[in-house]
Amino acid sequence: MVKARKYVVKKHFQGVPKKEDFELVEHELPPLKDGEILVKAEWISVDPYLRAYNANVPVPYDQFSYQVGLVKDSKDPNYPVGSRLVSHKGWCDYAIVKDEEMPNPAERIYKLPDLKGLPPSLCVGAIGMPGLTAYFGFLEICKPKAGETVVVSGAAGAVGSLVGQIAKIQGCKVIGFAGSDDKVTWLEKELGFDKGLNYKTGDVTKALKEAAPKGIDCYFDNVGGELSSIIINQMNAKGRVSVCGSISSYNDDPTKLPKATLLQPALVFKRLTIQGFIIWDYKPQWEEGLVKLVEWVKSGQLKAKEHVTEGFENLFDAFIGMLAGENYGKAVVKV
Numbered sequence: 001m002v003k004a005r006k007y008v009v010k011k012h013f014q015g016v017p018k019k020e021d022f023e024l025v026e027h028e029l030p031p032l033k034d035g036e037i038l039v040k041a042e043w044i045s046v047d048p049y050l051r052a053y054n055a056n057v058p059v060p061y062d063q064f065s066y067q068v069g070l071v072k073d074s075k076d077p078n079y080p081v082g083s084r085l086v087s088h089k090g091w092c093d094y095a096i097v098k099d100e101e102m103p104n105p106a107e108r109i110y111k112l113p114d115l116k117g118l119p120p121s122l123c124v125g126a127i128g129m130p131g132l133t134a135y136f137g138f139l140e141i142c143k144p145k146a147g148e149t150v151v152v153s154g155a156a157g158a159v160g161s162l163v164g165q166i167a168k169i170q171g172c173k174v175i176g177f178a179g180s181d182d183k184v185t186w187l188e189k190e191l192g193f194d195k196g197l198n199y200k201t202g203d204v205t206k207a208l209k210e211a212a213p214k215g216i217d218c219y220f221d222n223v224g225g226e227l228s229s230i231i232i233n234q235m236n237a238k239g240r241v242s243v244c245g246s247i248s249s250y251n252d253d254p255t256k257l258p259k260a261t262l263l264q265p266a267l268v269f270k271r272l273t274i275q276g277f278i279i280w281d282y283k284p285q286w287e288e289g290l291v292k293l294v295e296w297v298k299s300g301q302l303k304a305k306e307h308v309t310e311g312f313e314n315l316f317d318a319f320i321g322m323l324a325g326e327n328y329g330k331a332v333v334k335v
């Protein structure tokens with residue numbers, strides 16, 4: 001018998017999630033049946049969608065997210081003891097998983113790709129769901145061309161920091177918005193963004209006009225709200241907007257969401273294309289995306305910064321810290 005611990009969400013979050021919304025539950029795992037695998041979590045992800053999806057899931061539920069686990073026992077010859085896998089088992093230290101079709105394809109376990117010596121933690125970050133989000137969400141929807149101007153919001157986070165770097169690989173000029181001057185410096189000095197802007201200070205409309213005097217061709221939107229309206233209203237004819245998320249309102253009351261400046265005039269007169277996506281739609285192409293991401297990280301073209309919190313007991317703090325903007329790059333918990 002293996003003793004396991006997991007975080008159960010007991011209450012729907014109101015505003016910023018609270019510690020009392022979760023319960024840490026200890027339970028015993030049953031012996032493995034045919035095809036089952038016992039994994040010990042090594043790296044657990046904390047992401048904005050854990051907040052965004054909360055209202056739609058009936059409580060109580062086990063807190064989901066991606067994790068990298070080490071196989072401790074196995075009745076599936078494809079996953080031998082000592083190998084590693086990615087699952088969507090989330091905030092638990094031990095779990096039993098099975099490689100089978102799931103109603104939600106995102107929940108199917110998979111083996112780590114050939115990391116060519118890169119660390120397994122990246123499989124919940126740059127070489128996992130967030131990396132694939134940047135790769136497909138930007139390239140497939142924005143269809144950037146060399147020489148174009150790209151703006152990314154949430155630019156210092158897991159997805160945004162990769163989008164900006166991928167845009168540089170494509171030969172674009174890149175402007176990133178982030179929530180502190182230190183983050184802005186990091187974007188410019190470490191990640192090679194052409195310009196970083198702090199969305200919390202100064203006149204954002206004016207600063208963006210100065211940074212992008214020829215207008216904006218592609219916008220990768222992680223945050224939504226008024227910042228996105230300002231950016232979209234400065235776009236060039238035939239510009240493309242990829243809507244990835246709207247973290248600026250995830251902690252708001254869904255019945256009283258903030259209003260932002262109208263977009264329709266810009267959409268019409270500039271003939272803009274605006275498209276949302278969910279990364280799970282690209283699941284059939286994940287393998288191909290992972291190969292490319294490994295190549296870019298390995299060659300140093302893509303810097304995969306991680307913001308590591310140590311300890312299973314600190315998952316909640318890591319989650320809240322990420323929502324508050326503590327992370328540079330991918331927020332992840334080392335178990």
Ligand code: NDP
Pocket residue numbers: 047048049052129130133154155156157158159160177178179180183222223243244245246247248249277278279280322323324325326327329330331
């Ligand atoms: P991040 O690593 O970017 O972490 C969240 C960041 O959001 C924080 O670091 C903070 O940075 C920023 N933030 C917090 N509050 C606000 C606010 N009020 N206004 C603007 N920025 C804020 O998370 P991810 O990279 O994992 O996710 C980024 C976005 O992508 C989210 O909207 C998420 O929901 C979305 N997403 C969508 C997917 C899809 O399939 N469509 C898949 C994965 C992610 P700062 O200091 O700059 O404020």
